[in-house]
Amino acid sequence: MANRVFRRIARNIPGLATKLKEAGINQPPEEFVQKTAFTSFYMTTGITMFLGAVLAKAGPIISVLALFFPVMLFGMFFYFLKMPDLLIIKKEREINKEIVFSGRFLIIELESGVSLYNAIKNVIKSYNIVGKYFNEIIEDIDMGTPIEDALNKAIEYTPSSDFRKVLWQMLNSIKTGADISESLKGVIEQITKKQIIEIKKYGKKLNPLAMFYMMIAVIIPSIGTTMIIVLSTFVSFDISLPVLLALAAFLGFIQFMFISIIRTSRPSVNL
Numbered sequence: 001m002a003n004r005v006f007r008r009i010a011r012n013i014p015g016l017a018t019k020l021k022e023a024g025i026n027q028p029p030e031e032f033v034q035k036t037a038f039t040s041f042y043m044t045t046g047i048t049m050f051l052g053a054v055l056a057k058a059g060p061i062i063s064v065l066a067l068f069f070p071v072m073l074f075g076m077f078f079y080f081l082k083m084p085d086l087l088i089i090k091k092e093r094e095i096n097k098e099i100v101f102s103g104r105f106l107i108i109e110l111e112s113g114v115s116l117y118n119a120i121k122n123v124i125k126s127y128n129i130v131g132k133y134f135n136e137i138i139e140d141i142d143m144g145t146p147i148e149d150a151l152n153k154a155i156e157y158t159p160s161s162d163f164r165k166v167l168w169q170m171l172n173s174i175k176t177g178a179d180i181s182e183s184l185k186g187v188i189e190q191i192t193k194k195q196i197i198e199i200k201k202y203g204k205k206l207n208p209l210a211m212f213y214m215m216i217a218v219i220i221p222s223i224g225t226t227m228i229i230v231l232s233t234f235v236s237f238d239i240s241l242p243v244l245l246a247l248a249a250f251l252g253f254i255q256f257m258f259i260s261i262i263r264t265s266r267p268s269v270n271l
Helices: 002-012 016-023 029-054 059-081 083-111 116-126 128-142 147-157 161-176 180-235 241-265
Strands: none
Touching: 002 029, 016 029, 016 083, 016 147, 029 059, 059 083, 083 116, 083 128, 083 161, 083 180, 116 128, 128 147, 147 161, 161 180, 180 241
């Protein structure tokens, strides 16, 4: 019965099998959903038991936790279901850092008279991230798979759209008999222009983010804390250590959020 439920959930998630392949998770969709459900249950139970032990003396809080348990469970479950998407984004950013240089390296190898098979093997030796995906192509070819089928498989499961464009050009050139190096030059040039545009957009976005960071995370907290301390001496309001620690934790959280926003908005390029 439980397996049927997990299988039905997996079927209702569009493209889950492809996402798992792109994320590098070697599990069937129903097995992934089942493990996600168990992980969510264990984590939710652990958090609820911990909060219940800390707030044991507060009777109403315990009943609130009991009501909040299913909400927390579903939240955890749907969060962990998004893990393949997060892994795909991470892998795509890693690939995009090397795609331009590895593409240029491949073009130089091909123009030097090296065969496509040996050129790909040389890329594997020189570039760690992109090399992993090229290595899968080489392994398929060594196992007897035609190079067109090996490229098709890589195109289907690669997490990077830019890397997919490179593989598409290689595949089309092989099918049509065109010069692979000339086809790759156009694709690499397009990817380079795209990354330059992303860098310019990031530069325009960084200035207002830095201004908001200085205002909200530095200037206002420092002046506000100073004013509170000064006013407390006149109003005879005692500021306890827990209040100061809570304020410091809140300010630290705000700064962490700003830094995270800046890091995630930074384009994953390496020109």
